[in-house]
Amino acid sequence: xxxxxxxxxxxxxxxxxxxxxxxxxxxxxxxxxxxxxxxxxxxxxxxxxxxxxxxxxxxxxxxxxxxxxxxxxxxxxxxxxxxxxxxxxxxxxxxxxxxxxxxxxxxxxxxxxxxxxxxxxxxxxxxxxxxxxxxxxxxxxxxxxxxxxxxxxxxxxxxxxxxxxxxxxxxxxxxxxxxxxxxxxxxxxxxxxxxxxxxxxxxxxxxxxxxxxxxxxxxxxxxxxxxxxxxxxxxxxxxxxxxxxxxxxxxxxxxxxxxxxxxxxxxxxx
Amino acid sequence: xxxxxxxxxxxxxxxxxxxxxxxxxxxxxxxxxxxxxxxxxxxxxxxxxxxxxxxxxxxxxxxxxxxxxxxxxxxxxxxxxxxxxxxxxxxxxxxxxxxxxxxxxxxxxxxxxxxxxxxxxxxxxxxxxxxxxxxxxxxxxxxxxxxxxxxxxxxxxxxxxxxxxxxxxxxxxxxxxxxxxxxxxxxxxxxxxxxxxxxxxxxxxxxxxxxxxxxxxxxxxxxxxxxxxxxxxxxxxxxxxxxxxxxxxxxxxxxxxxxxxxxxxxxxxxxxxxxxxxxxxxxxxxxxxxxxxxxxxxxxxxxxxxxxxxxxxxxxxxxxxxxxxxxxxxxxxxxxxxxxxxxxxxxxxxxxxxxxxxxxxxxxxxxxxxxxxxxx
Amino acid sequence: xxxxxxxxxxxxxxxxxxxxxxxxxxxxxxxxxxxxxxxxxxxxxxxxxxxxxxxxxxxxxxxxxxxxxxxxxxxxxxxxxxxxxxxxxxxxxxxxxxxxxxxxxxxxxxxxxxxxxxxxxxxxxxxxxxxxxxxxxxxxxxxxxxxxxxxxxxxxxxxxxxxxxxxxxxxxxxxxxxxxxxxxxxxxxxxxxxxxxxxxxxxxxxxxxxxxxxxxxxxxxxxxxxxxxxxxxxxxxxxxxxxxxxxxxxxxxxxxxxxxxxxxxxxxxxxxxxxxxxxxxxxxxxxxxxxxxxxxxx
Numbered sequence: 040x041x042x043x044x045x046x047x048x049x050x051x052x053x054x055x056x057x058x059x060x061x062x063x064x065x066x067x068x069x070x071x072x073x074x075x076x077x078x079x080x081x082x083x084x085x086x087x088x089x090x091x092x093x094x095x096x097x098x099x100x101x102x103x104x105x106x107x108x109x110x111x112x113x114x115x116x117x118x119x120x121x122x123x124x125x126x127x128x129x130x131x132x133x134x135x136x137x138x139x140x141x142x143x144x145x146x147x148x149x150x151x152x153x154x155x156x157x158x159x160x161x162x163x164x165x166x167x168x169x170x171x172x173x174x175x176x177x178x179x180x181x182x183x184x185x186x187x188x189x190x191x192x193x194x195x196x197x198x199x200x201x202x203x204x205x206x207x208x209x210x211x212x213x214x215x216x217x218x219x220x221x222x223x224x225x226x227x228x229x230x231x232x233x234x235x236x237x238x239x240x241x242x243x244x245x246x247x248x249x250x251x252x253x254x255x256x257x258x259x260x261x262x263x264x265x266x267x268x269x270x271x272x273x274x275x276x277x278x279x280x281x282x283x284x285x286x287x288x289x290x291x292x293x294x295x296x297x298x299x300x301x302x303x304x305x306x307x308x309x
Numbered sequence: 310x311x312x313x314x315x316x317x318x319x320x321x322x323x324x325x326x327x328x329x330x331x332x333x334x335x336x337x338x339x340x341x342x343x344x345x346x347x348x349x350x351x352x353x354x355x356x357x358x359x360x361x362x363x364x365x366x367x368x369x370x371x372x373x374x375x376x377x378x379x380x381x382x383x384x385x386x387x388x389x390x391x392x393x394x395x396x397x398x399x400x401x402x403x404x405x406x407x408x409x410x411x412x413x414x415x416x417x418x419x420x421x422x423x424x425x426x427x428x429x430x431x432x433x434x435x436x437x438x439x440x441x442x443x444x445x446x447x448x449x450x451x452x453x454x455x456x457x458x459x460x461x462x463x464x465x466x467x468x469x470x471x472x473x474x475x476x477x478x479x480x481x482x483x484x485x486x487x488x489x490x491x492x493x494x495x496x497x498x499x500x501x502x503x504x505x506x507x508x509x510x511x512x513x514x515x516x517x518x519x520x521x522x523x524x525x526x527x528x529x530x531x532x533x534x535x536x537x538x539x540x541x542x543x544x545x546x547x548x549x550x551x552x553x554x555x556x557x558x559x560x561x562x563x564x565x566x567x568x569x570x571x572x573x574x575x576x577x578x579x580x581x582x583x584x585x586x587x588x589x590x591x592x593x594x595x596x597x598x599x600x601x602x603x604x605x606x607x608x609x610x611x612x613x614x615x616x617x618x619x620x621x622x623x624x625x626x627x628x629x630x631x632x633x634x635x636x637x638x639x640x641x642x643x644x645x646x647x648x649x650x651x652x653x654x655x656x657x658x659x660x661x662x663x664x665x666x667x668x669x670x671x672x673x674x675x676x677x678x679x680x681x682x683x684x685x
Numbered sequence: 686x687x688x689x690x691x692x693x694x695x696x697x698x699x700x701x702x703x704x705x706x707x708x709x710x711x712x713x714x715x716x717x718x719x720x721x722x723x724x725x726x727x728x729x730x731x732x733x734x735x736x737x738x739x740x741x742x743x744x745x746x747x748x749x750x751x752x753x754x755x756x757x758x759x760x761x762x763x764x765x766x767x768x769x770x771x772x773x774x775x776x777x778x779x780x781x782x783x784x785x786x787x788x789x790x791x792x793x794x795x796x797x798x799x800x801x802x803x804x805x806x807x808x809x810x811x812x813x814x815x816x817x818x819x820x821x822x823x824x825x826x827x828x829x830x831x832x833x834x835x836x837x838x839x840x841x842x843x844x845x846x847x848x849x850x851x852x853x854x855x856x857x858x859x860x861x862x863x864x865x866x867x868x869x870x871x872x873x874x875x876x877x878x879x880x881x882x883x884x885x886x887x888x889x890x891x892x893x894x895x896x897x898x899x900x901x902x903x904x905x906x907x908x909x910x911x912x913x914x915x916x917x918x919x920x921x922x923x924x925x926x927x928x929x930x931x932x933x934x935x936x937x938x939x940x941x942x943x944x945x946x947x948x949x950x951x952x953x954x955x956x957x958x959x960x961x962x963x964x965x966x967x968x969x970x971x972x973x974x975x976x977x978x979x980x981x982x983x
Contacts, residue, residue: 050786054866057782058808060823062819124693136706140706147961148919148961150920158950178701185697256814275812279815397888402886402887407877409879412981413901423887426889426893456981470887
């Protein structure tokens with residue numbers, strides 16, 4: 040069992056090759072001199088330069104970033120509140136409906152979510168644009184945030200809050216100085232998740248975006264439909280690079296924190 | 310075991326052992342887990358491997374089960390060399406520390422699991438399962454899943470499952486470790502009862518010396534991959550062959566000094582300037598004029614308020630602490646040289662009548678055969 | 686405290702009602718309306734100014750015509766069936782690749798496992814769309830795979846994978862693999878090694894111990910993984926639209942086209958309602974599986 044068997048080694052190799060070869064090739068060809076995506080024509084960074092000149096892409100990137108930051112911040116606030124309601128509020132009228140509305144968007148096909156939100160915006164006469172995309176993204180990401188935060192809160196020792204109250208905190212004070220610092224990592228990863236979901240979303244944004252606002256995925260989608268282009272490779276490489284750095288930094292920091300905690304515990308024992 | 314002679318095949322030169330370890334060594338990289346072990350275990354024995362965690366007792370047992378390979382040496386079971394034989398081809402079954410009951414199967418299905426993979430005809434399996442359920446008194450629970458049972462019940466299912474295939478040898482890895490103290494004591498007797506009924510050879514691994522003393526016909530005390538002593542429980546307790554064993558089994562007082570005499574059974578140890586030497590039994594291989602240690606059990610140390618002139622071994626000290634344990638009391642007496650000696654006295658009288666109290670000058674004393682002088 | 690609690694409940698509650706429940710009811714309502722060449726392109730619309738009679742006219746105007754149409758037009762029935770078929774087969778393929786993958790990670794040396802898991806999760810964080818785009822670079826006619834095959838001489842003509850259902854299968858397996866691997870890994874990782882030893886001790890070979898113990902105990906993870914792939918795959922739009930051909934029928938794509946190309950909102954809404962009905966059964970089964978697992982973990 041302990042020795043890696045040939046079967047396991049082969050599974051891992053093939054599995055990771057399958058996952059990563061397409062991405063690696065995409066990255067390599069973003070540095071291709073040639074316009075043809077499949078033929079290597081020498082190393083060049085010219086597509087990155089062209090990307091920087093492309094106003095449409097830059098505008099879309101700006102919109103995407105704006106939508107991502109605003110919607111994930113709203114989603115984090117609402118999702119954390121919802122997590123509190125799920126874990127702490129106890130029984131209240133309409134609780135079943137509430138938890139249903141939290142979990143349903145997680146399994147709802149994006150086309151339906153997008154369609155229903157669009158019909159709502161039309162029914163109330165809202166012009167489609169950045170605001171509508173933000174509302175849409177905040178709604179489905181808040182459900183993800185509340186799942187992440189509530190699973191952390193389920194393991195949270197409630198007597199910590201009680202101790203804070205016992206030592207003279209007001210409920211708000213207890214929340215601020217005890218609860219929030221403890222659930223902060225979960226809230227932060229909830230925000231990060233909401234942010235990536237927003238950056239990644241094509242379908243819901245397509246339904247809720249108007250002519251005044253186009254996000255990066257919509258832009259990528261429409262140009263991919265026309266065929267492969269080295270500019271998209273360059274853009275993708277930038278996005279992959281940023282995400283990879285982000286994820287690696289996040290995981291290394293959390294690993295460091297855990298290691299430090301272990302070391303401190305060990306030191307304390309001796 | 311109601312024959313005239315007591316059950317002691319290990320004293321019989323002509324008896325054939327069921328298990329023989331010869332010169333067995335196990336290494337993990339540079340770490341030696343088992344160090345040149347020689348050991349014979351006889352049929353129908355209840356054999357205990359006792360030692361602190363990490364001493365190699367579990368590794369030794371898992372070698373019998375076929376879960377660990379041998380680096381050097383040979384293990385035979387019933388005369389057959391076990392090298393290269395996988396666990397499923399051995400007439401050996403194991404009761405796991407975690408019980409390892411299959412959570413997706415009912416109790417009856419767990420018991421039948423091994424039988425279905427043996428050459429037992431299908432028609433007989435149900436009967437055998439029934440029989441095992443009766444043996445461990447769990448007939449009512451046949452269709453329960455493991456997670457619907459208490460710890461004690463699960464322990465019995467694990468035992469029954471391991472016994473179902475009527476193995477020549479049953480290995481028990483800390484079988485009672487997960488039970489609370491009261492249940493553990495009851496279960497110890499049940500284990501002995503079942504062992505006697507089925508006539509199976511049991512090898513049990515435990516770190517609990519009381520448990521080993523209660524259930525085993527012989528105990529092997531292990532430390533750092535070596536066997537320190539293999540003997541019956543009473544011999545291990547009364548005649549430990551080393552300070553390590555004496556200290557590991559039960560409570561003990563240790564006084565270090567120089568061996569001044571070692572003739573036959575008798576030995577003397579000088580332990581302080583101007584003090585008369587302590588008399589005791591001579592440990593194995595003891596020689597005069599070497600450094601040694603005198604060990605004596607607290608219950609063999611008597612305590613007096615006045616000097617008992619009729620005894621040879623008598624030491625003077627001050628009562629520093631008294632631990633009242635209900636049925637007995639332990640007196641902690643500080644000697645002049647700073648050593649702390651424990652004396653355990655049965656509380657036959659009511660507490661108020663006890664004459665000795667904190668700070669009293671007292672005399673400790675024991676007979677010439679109460680303790681043992683060991684080479685250190 | 687009580688006001689705070691009420692506020693805490695009300696804010697997210699109201700948000701979800703306004704932006705999840707109400708829109709969904711609108712979809713339901715429009716699915717019962719008729720197509721009209723107007724703005725918005727459906728009738729009837731609720732005329733609140735006309736009071737009670739307006740409401741009555743509105744109510745009378747609703748019917749199941751769209752659903753009748755859906756059940757009669759073979760295109761839609763075919764689309765539902767083909768979505769089901771593609772999602773089922775793709776889920777099975779993902780399981781076939783994902784299980785050995787998860788098994789290998791669970792059996793890798795302890796100190797490697799966090800890094801291996803990170804490598805599984807990393808693609809999940811990078812954009813879904815970009816991963817599909819990367820796949821196009823591999824499987825298209827002049828893609829890397831065909832160049833490789835022709836270069837090694839295995840084929841002389843490029844394999845046509847792009848714009849076929851095969852490409853859709855590959856796309857689903859590729860993008861949803863982490864969803865399969867992670868739940869299976871988490872059950873395998875919890876698996877008590879002594880259970881396998883016990884099975885061997887009782888007469889199993891390693892292989893038979895795998896089939897009679899490991900597979901059984903990994904079942905909750907396998908089921909969870911299958912649902913996590915099947916449910917989104919059923920309503921998938923991007924993969925069939927970018928990788929599939931014109932004859933690839935999937936309900937998400939049909940809905941999109943009905944809405945954006947044909948501008949038949951009532952029909953698109955009806956398609957959505959039926960898609961949801963189809964999904965309800967697997968979703969309920971999935972929830973039950975999760976619940977059971979939670980209870981067992983207690």
